[in-house]
Amino acid sequence: xxxKILNILIVLFVPFLMLGIIKKTKAxxxxxxxxxxxxxxxxxVKLMKKDFVISKTTSGVFRITPVIVIASALFAALxxxxxxxxxxxxxxxxxxxxxxxxxxxxFFSLIGAMDTGSSFEGMGASRxxxxxxxxxxxxFMLLASIMALSGNYTFxxxxxxxxxxxxxxxxxxxxALLVLFIMILTEGSRVPVDDxxxxxxxxxxxxxxxxxxxxxxxALITWASGIKMLLLSSLIAAIVIPQGLSMWASAAxxxxxxxxxxxxxxxxxxxxxxxxxSHVFEFIFIMSSFALIVLSLVAARMFGG
Amino acid sequence: xxxxxxxILIFILSGFIASIFNKKNKVTVLAILCFVGSLLCLKPAFxxxxxxxxxxxxxxxxxxxxxxxxALDSLSAFFVLVIxxxxxxxxxxxxxxxxxxxxxxxxxxSHLIFLPLLIASMLLVVSCQNAFAFLIFWEIMSxxxxxxxxxxxxxxxxxxxxxxxxxxMHISVIFIIxxxxxxxxxxxxxxxxxxxxxxxxxxxxxxxxxxxxxxxFGTKAxxxxxxxxxxxxxxxxxxxxxxxxSGVMIKTGVYGILRVLSFYAAPSKALAFAVLIxxxxxxxxxxxxxxxQHDLKRxxxxxxxxNIGIIGIGAGVGMLGLAYGQMQIALIGFAGAILHxxxxxxxxxxxxxxxxxxxxxxxxxxxxxxxxxxxxxxxSAVLFLIGSVAxxxxxxxNGFISEFLIYFSxxxxxxxxxxxxxxxxxxxxxxxxxxxxxxxxxxxxxxxxIFLGMPRSENAQAPTxxxxxxxxxxxxxxxxxTILIGVFPQYIFDIVLKPASVVANTSIMPVxxxxxxxxxxxxxxxxxxxxILVLMVIKFKFSNxxxxxxxxxxxxxxxxxxxxxxxxxxxxxFLSMLKPLFKKIFDIEKPKQLFPKSAHFSLHIDDIxxxxxxxxxxxxxxxxxSKFEAMQSGNIQSYIKYGLIFLVLIxxxxxxxx
Numbered sequence: 001x002x003x004k005i006l007n008i009l010i011v012l013f014v015p016f017l018m019l020g021i022i023k024k025t026k027a028x029x030x031x032x033x034x035x036x037x038x039x040x041x042x043x044x045v046k047l048m049k050k051d052f053v054i055s056k057t058t059s060g061v062f063r064i065t066p067v068i069v070i071a072s073a074l075f076a077a078l079x080x081x082x083x084x085x086x087x088x089x090x091x092x093x094x095x096x097x098x099x100x101x102x103x104x105x106x107f108f109s110l111i112g113a114m115d116t117g118s119s120f121e122g123m124g125a126s127r128x129x130x131x132x133x134x135x136x137x138x139x140f141m142l143l144a145s146i147m148a149l150s151g152n153y154t155f156x157x158x159x160x161x162x163x164x165x166x167x168x169x170x171x172x173x174x175x176a177l178l179v180l181f182i183m184i185l186t187e188g189s190r191v192p193v194d195d196x197x198x199x200x201x202x203x204x205x206x207x208x209x210x211x212x213x214x215x216x217x218x219a220l221i222t223w224a225s226g227i228k229m230l231l232l233s234s235l236i237a238a239i240v241i242p243q244g245l246s247m248w249a250s251a252a253x254x255x256x257x258x259x260x261x262x263x264x265x266x267x268x269x270x271x272x273x274x275x276x277x278s279h280v281f282e283f284i285f286i287m288s289s290f291a292l293i294v295l296s297l298v299a300a301r302m303f304g305g
Numbered sequence: 306x307x308x309x310x311x312x313i314l315i316f317i318l319s320g321f322i323a324s325i326f327n328k329k330n331k332v333t334v335l336a337i338l339c340f341v342g343s344l345l346c347l348k349p350a351f352x353x354x355x356x357x358x359x360x361x362x363x364x365x366x367x368x369x370x371x372x373x374x375x376a377l378d379s380l381s382a383f384f385v386l387v388i389x390x391x392x393x394x395x396x397x398x399x400x401x402x403x404x405x406x407x408x409x410x411x412x413x414x415s416h417l418i419f420l421p422l423l424i425a426s427m428l429l430v431v432s433c434q435n436a437f438a439f440l441i442f443w444e445i446m447s448x449x450x451x452x453x454x455x456x457x458x459x460x461x462x463x464x465x466x467x468x469x470x471x472x473x474m475h476i477s478v479i480f481i482i483x484x485x486x487x488x489x490x491x492x493x494x495x496x497x498x499x500x501x502x503x504x505x506x507x508x509x510x511x512x513x514x515x516x517x518x519x520x521x522f523g524t525k526a527x528x529x530x531x532x533x534x535x536x537x538x539x540x541x542x543x544x545x546x547x548x549x550x551s552g553v554m555i556k557t558g559v560y561g562i563l564r565v566l567s568f569y570a571a572p573s574k575a576l577a578f579a580v581l582i583x584x585x586x587x588x589x590x591x592x593x594x595x596x597x598q599h600d601l602k603r604x605x606x607x608x609x610x611x612n613i614g615i616i617g618i619g620a621g622v623g624m625l626g627l628a629y630g631q632m633q634i635a636l637i638g639f640a641g642a643i644l645h646x647x648x649x650x651x652x653x654x655x656x657x658x659x660x661x662x663x664x665x666x667x668x669x670x671x672x673x674x675x676x677x678x679x680x681x682x683x684x685s686a687v688l689f690l691i692g693s694v695a696x697x698x699x700x701x702x703n704g705f706i707s708e709f710l711i712y713f714s715x716x717x718x719x720x721x722x723x724x725x726x727x728x729x730x731x732x733x734x735x736x737x738x739x740x741x742x743x744x745x746x747x748x749x750x751x752x753x754x755i756f757l758g759m760p761r762s763e764n765a766q767a768p769t770x771x772x773x774x775x776x777x778x779x780x781x782x783x784x785x786x787t788i789l790i791g792v793f794p795q796y797i798f799d800i801v802l803k804p805a806s807v808v809a810n811t812s813i814m815p816v817x818x819x820x821x822x823x824x825x826x827x828x829x830x831x832x833x834x835x836x837i838l839v840l841m842v843i844k845f846k847f848s849n850x851x852x853x854x855x856x857x858x859x860x861x862x863x864x865x866x867x868x869x870x871x872x873x874x875x876x877x878x879f880l881s882m883l884k885p886l887f888k889k890i891f892d893i894e895k896p897k898q899l900f901p902k903s904a905h906f907s908l909h910i911d912d913i914x915x916x917x918x919x920x921x922x923x924x925x926x927x928x929x930x931s932k933f934e935a936m937q938s939g940n941i942q943s944y945i946k947y948g949l950i951f952l953v954l955i956x957x958x959x960x961x962x963x
C-alpha cells in the first residue's frame with residue numbers, strides 16, 4: 001500500500017522535479033546560479049490560476065486536447081513499472097496498450113495544434129508526427145525482442161534480461177538503454193532533437209505546437225510531457241535497478257536514477273547544439289539500428305547455440 | 306434457412322418494387338424493404354452464432370447445376386452479419402445522398418435495382434457451398450458493383466475507373482476458376498465438402514489451390530500487388546457505394562481466402578510466411594500512399610488496402626500457428642483477423658459516409674481546398690473524428706481491440722522456437738507499429754485539413770448546415786458501434802472465436818488468458834473514458850475567464866487562410882524521408898520578374914506500381930494486339946472464314962485428344 005501511494009506521488013511530482021533539475025544542470029554548466037528546482041511546480045500553480053487567451057479560429061477540439069493529453073499520460077502510467085514494483089495493471093502485451101494510449105494523446109495534440117490554423121503550429125505538428133513514425137517501430141521491436149528472450153510478455157521482462165541472455169546480457173542491456181534514451185530525447189523534445197528553450201518558432205517542434213495554449217491548458221500539457229519523460233525513464237529504471245532489493249532501497253535507487261537521467265539530459269543540452277532539422281531523422285534512425293542490433297543479439301542467443 | 310432465402314428474395318425484388326414508386330418515395334421504400342430483408346437474414350445468422358447450430362439447405366437445379374448446397378456455419382453467419390448491418394446503413398444513408406441526383410440523373414432506377422442485388426449476391430456468395438454456383442454469384446456481385454461504380458457515367462474518369470475495375474475482377478476470377486477447377490477435377494464434384502475431403506488428404510494439391518485462390522480472392526480484397534483497381538474505383542463510385550464496397554464487398558475476398566483455408570488442416574510453412582509478408586507489405590504500401598493523397602476518397606481507398614493488410618497479418622499469424630501446430634496462436638490470430646474484418650467495415654463505412662457528407666455539401670473531394678468545416682458541419686466532423694481515431698487503432702475504440710489481438714498472437718508466436726518465425730514476427734510487429742503511426746499521421750492530416758482551421762476556398766465556405774438526419778443517423782449508429790466494441794470487447798471476442806475455429810479446423814478451445822485480457826481491457830477502457838469525462842467536467846465547470854484573440858502569428862497579425870499549413874506540407878517531412886518510393890510529378894510555375902504576375906505549384910504522386918508495372922503492361926498489350934488489327938476487316942465473309950478455320954481446328958484437335 002505504501003509503495004502504491006509512493007508511486008502516485010512520484011507520478012504527480014517527480015516530472016516537475018526532473019524538469020527543474022534539467023534546468024538547474026543547464027544553469028550550472030552555463031555558470032549561472034539558476035532557478036530553484038521547484039520552479040516548474042511554481043509555474044504550474046501560477047498557470048492554473050491564469051485566464052485563457054484563445055484563438056478565434058479554434059474549435060472545441062482545441063479546448064478538449066489538454067484534458068485528453070493529461071488523462072492519457074496519467075492513464076499510461078498505470079501500465080508502466082515505477083518505483084520497485086510491477087505496473088499497477090500488469091497485463092501481457094501491456095506495452096501495446098501503453099504505446100497506443102500515448103498515441104491517442106499524440107493524435108489529439110496534433111489536431112489540437114492544427115486547429116489554430118497557424119502555419120507554425122502546422123509545421124510543428126507535421127514534424128512531430130513524422131518523428132513518431134520512426135520512434136514507435138523501434139520501440140516495439142526492442143520490447144518484443146526482449147520479451148521473446150524471456151517468454152514473459154509483461155514489462156517484467158525488462159528486469160530479466162541478464163538472467164535470460166547469458167553472455168549477451170550486458171550488450172543487450174546497453175543497446176536497449178541507448179534506444180530508450182534516444183526515445184526520451186525525442187519524445188521529451190530535448191536537445192539534440194528539439195530545443196525547448198529556443199526563441200525561434202521556425203526551429204521548434206513540440207514547443208511550437210503549443211504556442212496558442214495558455215493558462216491551465218499550457219500547465220496540463222507541460223505536466224503531461226513531463227510525465228511521458230518520467231514513464232520512459234522508468235523503463236530504463238526497470239532494466240537497470242537490480243531485482244530483489246528491499247522496497248525502500250529500490251525506491252531510493254529509482255529516485256536516484258531519475259535524478260541521474262535528468263542531470264545527463266541537462267549536460268547533453270549544455271554540451272551539444274541541436275542537430276540541423278534535415279538531419280534529425282538520421283539521429284532518430286539510430287534507434288532503429290540499435291533495436292535491430294538487439295533483435296540480432298536475441299536471435300543469436302536463442303538460436304546461435 | 307428458409308427465412309434466410311426469403312430475406313434474399315426481398316433484397317432482389319426490392320429494387321424493382323422501389324422503381325415503381327415516384328421519385329420522392331423511391332429510396333425510402335428501398336430502405337424499408339432492405340431493412341426487412343436484413344432482419345430476415347440476420348435472424349438465422351444470430352441463431353448460428355449464438356447457438357452454434359449450423360443451418361443447411363439443399364436445392365436441386367437439375368440438369369444444369371445439379372444439387373446445390375447452402376449452409377450457414379459460424380464463418381458464413383459472421384459475414385452475413387457484417388454484410389446485412391453495414392449494407393443496410395449504406396442504403397439508409399443513400400436516401401439523403403441521392404436526393405440531389407434524383408432529378409438530374411436518368412438511370413436512378415438501375416442504380417436502385419443493382420444496389421440490393423449487390424447485397425443479395427454477397428449474401429449468396431458467403432452462404433453457398435457449391436463452387437459452380439459460387440462463381441455465378443461472385444460474377445453477379447462483380448457486375449452489379451460495376452454498374453454501381455459507373456453511376457455518374459457521363460464523367461470520363463468514372464467510366465475509365467469502372468472498366469479498370471471490371472478488367473481486374475475478370476483477371477482475378479480466372480485464378481479462382483483455376484483453384485476450383487483443380488479441386489473439382491480431383492474431387493469429382495463441385496461441392497465444398499467434397500473439396501474439403503480431397504484437400505485434407507492431399508496437402509500438396511491443397512497448397513497449390515490455396516496459392517491460386519489467394520491471388521484470385523486477394524485481387525478482390527486488394528492485397529498488394531493486386532490492389533490497383535481499388536484507389537480508382539472507390540472515388541468514382543457514389544459514397545454509399547464506396548462505403549459498401551470498401552466496408553463489405555472487398556471482405557468477400559477475405560471470406561474466400563478463409564474458406565479455402567478451412568478446407569484443409571494446415572498450410573505449408575512457406576505459404577504462411579508468404580501471406581504474412583504480403584500482408585505486411587500491403588499494410589505499409591496502403592498507408593504510405595494514403596499519406597500522399599489529397600483526394601479524400603482515394604485516401605480512404607488506400608486505407609482499405611492498409612486494413613486488408615492488417616487483416617492479412619492476423620490471418621498470416623494464424624496460418625503460422627497452424628503450420629507449426631500451435632492451435633492457441635492460430636485461434637487468436639484468426640480471431641484478430643476476423644474481428645478486424647468487422648471493425649474495418651464499421652469505421653471505414655463511417656469514414657466513407659462522412660466523406661460523402663462533405664462531398665455533398667462542398668462538391669469537392671480535394672482536401673487541399675477545404676478547411677474549417679467543423680463549424681458548419683459539427684456532427685459530420687465529430688463522426689469523422691471518431692472514425693479516424695478508430696481506424697488509427699487507438700484505444701478506447703474498436704480498431705484497437707483487433708490490433709491488440711493481432712499483436713498478442715504475434716507475441717505468443719515468438720514462443721515458437723524457430724529462427725525464421727522469430728525474425729518474421731519481430732519485423733511484423735515493428736511493421737504493424739509503423740503502420741499505426743503512419744495512420745495517425747494520415748488521419749491527423751485528413752481531419753485537420755478538412756475540418757479544422759479556416760476555410761481555404763469558397764467550396765469550404767459553402768456549407769451552411771450539417772447533412773440531413775437520414776445521413777447522420779446511420780453514421781451515428783456506426784460511431785456507437787465503434788465505441789461499444791472498444792469498451793466491451795469480451796463479448797465480441799467470444800463470438801469471433803467461433804468463426805476462427807472454423808477457419809482453423811478445430812473445436813473451440815477456451816483461450817483463457819486472452820479472454821481475461823479482454824476483460825481487463827474492457828475495464829481499462831471504461832475507466833479511461835470515465836476519467837476523461839470527469840476531467841472535462843472539472844475543466845469546463847471551473848474554467849477561468851476566456852479571452853478570444855487572433856491566432857499567434859509570431860508578431861504578424863495579417864495571417865489569412867491561404868497561409869495555413871496544407872495537406873502536402875503536413876505530409877512533406879515524412880515523404881521527403883521516403884523519396885525513392887514515389888514517382889513525383891511536379892507542376893511548377895516559378896514567379897518571374899520583379900512583380901510576378903502568376904505562379905503556382907502543385908504536386909501529384911503516382912502509384913509506383915501503376916507507373917512501372919501496370920502502364921507498361923497495358924502498353925505492351927496494346928502493341929501486341931495491334932498486330933492483329935488486320936484481321937478486323939469489317940467484311941462478313943472473312944469472319945465466316947475465321948469461324949470455319951476455328952471449327953476445323955477444334956475437330957482436328959478433338960480427333961487427336963479423343
